[in-house]
Amino acid sequence: MGLTQPNFPPVDPETFLERPFFDRIRTLGAHWGEYGFGSPKILHIIYLLKVFVFYGGVGITLATLTSGLNPLHVAEWWNEPIIYQKAILWTVLVEILGIGGSWGPLAGHFKPMTGGCLYWLRPQTIRLPPWPDKVPFTKGDSRTPFDVALYALILVNLAVAIVLPGVDSSSLDKAVADNHGLVNPVLMYPLIALLIVMGLRDKVIFLAARSEQYLPAMIFFGLLPFVDMILALKLLIVTVWIGAGISKFGYHFSLVIPPMMSNTPWMPKALKPMFYRKFADDMRPSKLAGGVGHVLGTVVEIAGPLVLLFSTNKVLTVAAVVLMLGLHFFILSTFPLAVPLEWNLLFSYATVFLFLGFPTWDGYALTDTSMPWGMVAIVAALCFFPVLGNLRPDLVSFLPSMRQYAGNWASATWAFAPGAEEKLDKYVVRPAKNTRTQLLTMYPPEVADVVMHQLLAWRSMHSQGRALYSLLIRHLGSDIDTYTLREAEFSCNSLVAFNFGDGHLHDEKLIAALQRRCNFAPGEFTVAWIESQPIHKGTQSYKVIDAALGVIETGTYRVVDAVNEQPWLPNGPIPFQVDWTLDVDARRAVTDPEVVREPQMRRSDAGSRSVSANDQVQQ
Incomplete structure (x- = not known):
């Protein structure tokens, strides 16, 4: 596999379709086991440039310059609340434009590489309302000018919230003396409403915006005082992690590991067969694959977040932060199909921002909330769809169920x-x-x-x-x-x-x-x-x-x-x-x-x- 040339399977294309279907599957499965998709390495470079230069570089520049901060002085802005808020909003904008997850050849978009806005700004494309027979004014499966306008308003709302400077917040001033304000909470109200209406008209766009994770954050930005907002954001990210960890119980996740590792461009070819029981003859996952999945995956995604949420020990907290950073950068480096690279980079920053920028020992433990019953309600709300989705997966998409890359998919x-x-x-x-x-x-x-x-x-x-x-x-x-x-x-x-x-x-x-x-x-x-x-x-x-x-x-x-x-x-x-x-x-x-x-x-x-x-x- 070279920089610009793919690693093509060892088959004769001219006669390939003449072979029985399962003969084709066996041959290409063995090839995947050693080479993955066989993509040229230039493709992985394109993805890395997209996530680190466009998403990371442009996002940081926008967030800092519009907040009166210097993007080159990381020590000045890494724990500024407005930067975290704008990082969330920038991520939503990138995702809903179709430039984040599910982008490019590793998601089946070859020409053009972008889906998203090219479809959703065009009338008569397919839309999929979740409950057309129950929610008034949502029937039909064709995108209308109203749907296009609604989508465009969401883009404008996000862009305005990102570029406008912060506003003063008395709750933030009380907790952090020297700050650059917060995103104006008034901008969150129409954005929340627009996303909900869009979700009822077309669940595809709602999920593409990763609303199951970012919509609660917007609600917290708009409604909660600062300390409670930080605590709610901690609960949100911990819910995502633990939900993903729990979803990996069972048989499915062990089978995810071998093809994922086989598709990892930096993994030596000689090591990839070790993730299979007896490569080529028995392609079920090996004990190594099960260990990687359930120890480095399941255990880390459950134990690490619990430590971060409750630990008051600085050394233990830093160790847990490093552990979670390792997890996310490892996932990012494997280039999983659907390529949620921006999500992994954001969660890496969120880990540092929330648990080192506002640690439990500095007034940001759950016991420091001003609304104990409110936190109980937030926990219940955050757990509702993951619990329902695991018990009744037919009722809830696997994304709100927090089953990210668990192998248990419809x-x-x-x-x-x-x-x-x-x-x-x-x-x-x-x-x-x-x-x-x-x-x-x-x-x-x-x-x-x-x-x-x-x-x-x-x-x-x-x-x-x-x-x-x-x-x-x-x-x-x-x-x-x-x-x-x-x-x-x-x-x-x-x-x-x-x-x-x-x-x-x-x-x-x-x-x-x-x-x-x-x-x-x-x-x-x-x-x-x-x-x-x-x-x-x-x-x-x-x-x-x-x-x-x-x-x-x-x-x-x-x-x-x-x-x-x-x-x-x-x-x-x-x-x-x-x-x-x-x-x-x-x-x-x-x-x-x-x-x-x-x-x-x-x-x-x-x-x-x-x-x-x-x-x-x-x-």
Whole structure:
């Protein structure tokens, strides 16, 4: 892998698609194990320049100069509250513009590399309201001039809050004698309202702004006196850390580590196979991978934040700060897909600012609050969505559930009959084309097909991939070798500008929106979709969706069955518990104009039943 040349898999592009699907997956999975995506190193340099020069450099310059501080005198501004506030607002602006997470080739944006504003400032692009049947004035899936104006107002509001100088605050003056004020809290009120309204109109933009983490901070900026604001911000970041740590309990996270380390550009090639049990033959995670995941990940993300929140010992606190900085810079250095690099850099600064700039022994312990019951309410509010999301993942996106990069995601694989994918390019309004179409501007078609399969191989190395491909075997049979399969996260990015691993952004609602535009015939576009695992259950729910027919099957599978299987499913599909399926007569009613179109739902013949690897669903 050179500076400008990718490390291409050892396959013949001309004959690659002639090979059986799982033969392709096994070959590319082994290649991923040694080289990751195989991206040229110039791409990683571009990402580093984006995060350190554009995000960090420009952000610091804006925040300091507009607050009467010299950006070169770090000692003057690192613990200035207004700089922290503007760092949050700058991060939200970068994220909501589409220049932060889910940007560039590592998120499936090749040409153009930016999604975000290019989509959300354009009428008739797809929008996804969370509750269109329950919240008035939110129905529809097409962006209107109102939505564009609303989004533009959010950008303006953020920019104004960043560039205006601080205002005096009596609570800040009382706590910090020499200061440069705070961002005017009045600017927070319209911003909070605009984000909430936007979230009800389009959950994609709401999540892209990472509102689950930054919206509470804006509320604290606008409503709380200074000391209580700092304490609430501490509780916020600790909730994010601990929520992420708890979400890594279970089987999934161990499977995240090997492909993540394999994609790490600085990791020596000779060390990467050590994260697999028996490289190439057994691609399940090794004990080393489990140790890295659950000791350096789970333990650190839970123990470190608790020390920071309650420790009054300076040495212990500094050690915990160094530990958390190490965690975030390590994650940043691995270039995980969806590339949340800005988030990791911000959390590194926040760790230093909150816990060394305003330490517990200097009047910023939880016991120093002026509103004890208010802090209890803040804790309850911060924990509400993580608790609900872990118990009922179907109700809450994995982002508000605080399950960042835990491996426990709602996921999907799309399967198109030959030629059907082209309808998306033809009928969906957007500034970009399908991911493969973007690749065709750089590579021949046969090379683009190999690259698209690299994403499928990456998914197969996670627990969800084994379940998704098992479902497609059952529903497509041998046609899986001739259908066009796509990793849904990347396809979703090309359609709505953002994904970040959230399967709720490409569930049956998005498929229905695509069907209204493309009018797929039954069988042309089939989706295998699975929900995240509830923390108290050993199973995951799944759906099979036909774009023309809607959901055609639901059921569950045991997580251990997916975890214990190899990525290329040498033993056939894992078993499923089918709870409901759309029967043959109902499907005929939808597809046959001579039959009354009243699809009927029924339980499987024997009620809920287990489907073995050799069972086939009656089509």
